[in-house]
Amino acid sequence: MGKMCWRFLHRAQDLAWIGTKWVAIPLFVLSTLSEIVYTLSVGKESCIPLGIVMGFMLSKVVGNACLDVMQELQDARITWPLVLLASFFILLKLPGPYYPSWAAAFLPHVANAGLLKTVFLIRDSQRISVGQ
Known part of the structure; x- marks a missing residue:
């Protein structure tokens, strides 16, 4: 019974990850385009x-440093340091309209890239x- 629950939870996690990816891609593209238009309209x-x-x-x-540390730990399957780095860039991107003028034109592009x-x-x- 316990093994079946773990398999179900793992399968549900995989499905949630796939759904999140397919929602995040259009959201990322649209927000990037709006930030480019804003930057062009401000003249920066x-x-x-x-x-x-x-x-x-x-x-x-930072990402290569994380990959080196993960390979030294011989646990390259866990990408939590890279997920935390992606979370940092998302948190840098979210308050974009509330930054001062120069930062509102610069920081979202740093976060996007x-x-x-x-x-x-x-x-x-x-x-x-997977190759290992």
Whole structure:
């Protein structure tokens, strides 16, 4: 009976994860487009590429450090450090309209690029764990 409950919970978790991914993708695309339009309407076009480069660099450095630590622990299946990094970028993105003028044009692009790179790092880490 206990084994059946664990299988059911694991299957429900997998289904919830799939549903969350399919809802998050359009939400991410729409919010990114609205932030680009806002930045262009304010006239701070230079914040877009600068924010994207900063977000990719920050996510790559911190994400690769997380992957190195996970491989040293020989438990590459658990991607909690990368999930926490993605949560950080989501929390950076959410209060975007309430930031001051320069930050409202810059920080959402940092968060978008960092979140995208972190998602790719999570996918790569899962491929690595499946290959082992």
